[in-house]
Amino acid sequence: MSALQIANVSKRFGNVDVLKEINLDIQSGEFVVLVGPSGCGKSTLLSIIAGLEKATGGDIEIAGRAVNDIPAKDRDIAMVFQSYALYPTMTVRQNITFGMRCRGVAQADQQKALDDTAKLLQIDHLLDRKPSQLSGGQRQRVAMGRALVRKPLLFLFDEPLSNLDAKLRVDMRMEIKRLHNRLGATIVYVTHDQIEAMTLASRVAVMHRGEVQQFADPDTIYDKPANLFVARFMGSPPMNTVPAELEAGPAGLVAVIGRGSPDELKLPLPPIEGARAYLGKEIILGIRPECIAESGRSFGGDRSSVTEVSLPVEMIEPTGAETMTVLKLGEHVILGRLAPDVRPTPGRRHGFALDLRKACLFDPKTEWRIQ
Amino acid sequence: MNRTATLSWNRVAIYAALIFFSLIYLAPFAVVLLNSVRDVREIVGSSAIGFPKELRLSNWSAAWNSYCINGHCAGIAPFIWNSLAITVPATLISTMLGALNGYSLALWRFKGDNFVFALVVMGIFLPEQMKLIPWATVLAELGLSNTAMGLVFIHSIQGMSFATLFCRNYYLAIPPELLKAAHIDGAGFFRIFWHIVLPLSPPILIVTVIWQFTSIWNEFLYGVTFTSGEQQPVTAALVALTSQIAQAPEFGIQSAAVVLAALPTLLVYIFGGRFFVRGLTAGAVK
Numbered sequence: 001m002s003a004l005q006i007a008n009v010s011k012r013f014g015n016v017d018v019l020k021e022i023n024l025d026i027q028s029g030e031f032v033v034l035v036g037p038s039g040c041g042k043s044t045l046l047s048i049i050a051g052l053e054k055a056t057g058g059d060i061e062i063a064g065r066a067v068n069d070i071p072a073k074d075r076d077i078a079m080v081f082q083s084y085a086l087y088p089t090m091t092v093r094q095n096i097t098f099g100m101r102c103r104g105v106a107q108a109d110q111q112k113a114l115d116d117t118a119k120l121l122q123i124d125h126l127l128d129r130k131p132s133q134l135s136g137g138q139r140q141r142v143a144m145g146r147a148l149v150r151k152p153l154l155f156l157f158d159e160p161l162s163n164l165d166a167k168l169r170v171d172m173r174m175e176i177k178r179l180h181n182r183l184g185a186t187i188v189y190v191t192h193d194q195i196e197a198m199t200l201a202s203r204v205a206v207m208h209r210g211e212v213q214q215f216a217d218p219d220t221i222y223d224k225p226a227n228l229f230v231a232r233f234m235g236s237p238p239m240n241t242v243p244a245e246l247e248a249g250p251a252g253l254v255a256v257i258g259r260g261s262p263d264e265l266k267l268p269l270p271p272i273e274g275a276r277a278y279l280g281k282e283i284i285l286g287i288r289p290e291c292i293a294e295s296g297r298s299f300g301g302d303r304s305s306v307t308e309v310s311l312p313v314e315m316i317e318p319t320g321a322e323t324m325t326v327l328k329l330g331e332h333v334i335l336g337r338l339a340p341d342v343r344p345t346p347g348r349r350h351g352f353a354l355d356l357r358k359a360c361l362f363d364p365k366t367e368w369r370i371q
Numbered sequence: 372m373n374r375t376a377t378l379s380w381n382r383v384a385i386y387a388a389l390i391f392f393s394l395i396y397l398a399p400f401a402v403v404l405l406n407s408v409r410d411v412r413e414i415v416g417s418s419a420i421g422f423p424k425e426l427r428l429s430n431w432s433a434a435w436n437s438y439c440i441n442g443h444c445a446g447i448a449p450f451i452w453n454s455l456a457i458t459v460p461a462t463l464i465s466t467m468l469g470a471l472n473g474y475s476l477a478l479w480r481f482k483g484d485n486f487v488f489a490l491v492v493m494g495i496f497l498p499e500q501m502k503l504i505p506w507a508t509v510l511a512e513l514g515l516s517n518t519a520m521g522l523v524f525i526h527s528i529q530g531m532s533f534a535t536l537f538c539r540n541y542y543l544a545i546p547p548e549l550l551k552a553a554h555i556d557g558a559g560f561f562r563i564f565w566h567i568v569l570p571l572s573p574p575i576l577i578v579t580v581i582w583q584f585t586s587i588w589n590e591f592l593y594g595v596t597f598t599s600g601e602q603q604p605v606t607a608a609l610v611a612l613t614s615q616i617a618q619a620p621e622f623g624i625q626s627a628a629v630v631l632a633a634l635p636t637l638l639v640y641i642f643g644g645r646f647f648v649r650g651l652t653a654g655a656v657k
Contacts, residue, residue, distance in 0.1 A: 047551075052555075072554045074557075082548070085549050087549065098558070102562065146556075
């Protein structure tokens, strides 16, 4: 069943199109993450879903009911804010029950809902404290409690983890995922952090300049990005993208980098149907950094797909878990992820193994992926 | 050691300057206070400035309930009650109105809200004299001429400008997300005001109450224009009292009356002053 349907939603502020014809169909129980750089319109879209802002055009349906003219309080949604937005003069108990008090829920039902939620989030011992007496992580839990207690049709999260420190953020991320698995609720979650998007989402909507660039499951977003923007935005470090020329080799497609130069490099590509039209033309080749490793590596045990090349090293950044290596590919700089004990010398040529099975090709003009 | 010495000399200089200027500023008050316990013959016989030869509290009791002002020989007490009957309700009403206005202007954006705000604040800058005739008409229409109620009405409306300015600026610091959360929780305009905004407001409400109380208590023009005889507030009565000085100099009693009239605002300052400074600089949400 469709839990949330967004049809042709647009939003203008004066002359600026903040959202352009957004279409998303979200199923019941899905965890959808809206991700994009700041100013891409993701928070505005969330506010429109919540009913806190009016769309300039388009329709929103929650569980099959058109809600365009229904105020936020009657949309049966709950929202968790980046700043938590806990009522500062109320205790945790009052914060969590405020919504129920506004809606006139019976005292006994309030108490039961409060007990259940407090137990679920392990905040029963904090109920009589004020928000100012809580740590960041505890405030976060209370904010989630305030949303959970309502048992809404739809949960909306607006960058809920951005105010936490790195360690707590990872903990809470797992906690949110666990809660979702347990409750099976429908969630729309806004973040600018692509790791959160990848780890939490059942589907990710990547947004840029008021448009949804791609709406798909995390693996598809990562392995088959719809365009150069998605390729460069998702993944940290991002996908390497270098111009190349496409030609037909004896065993299939070949990308030629730096044709005619002494460093000319020919990389065999996986079969891509739409690439035929680009033979002899310029394309953009995309390779994920983890597909570039030290010589001798076999990616997933499959040696047949490995292409060995020799490339000059510009710089290395050992992170402990791996050695990030900046290489020159023709005139372009790319990034590879080497095993932590491999430390190539900057300024020298070294052997590298490339896994090109997941290489992507992009049209240099439209920037869309060639399928 | 040397450094501490210079520092302390600086301190001494600063304190000396501050004390000097506060003495100048407080001199009129000191003279009035001293005269209020001096015998009138002593004042007339020596000088208006001088230390009392003996402490006489009779001036105070006379000023309070038996001295004749405008032909009424009941002292200043009735006029102080008049002033309280005007100032207390007007302070409370204008503060509540200001808080409500400030809340809607700061947190409920609507078309033309800045224009409305500018109009309300303009009230602060319009000279009182300009509004005398309109107010006279309004009071006559409402049948409130020469009543404490009339002055309560005027001060509640006029005081709203400052109260709105104070509260609106304070409420701007309340994060908009708090209101969004309340909307989703299902709270409306008044419930949000009552349960979320008002509990955050004590610092600014104290500031507003102190400000309104002091300015309404000290207000004179409307008091003297729109009331007469026994209805007058204490500021107006003081004028009548001052004009008597030429005919019947009772410097001691008159000084005591002046101090009595100033006492409420002095007390407000002494007990509320520190909240005033703190409240002006406090944020709404820690």
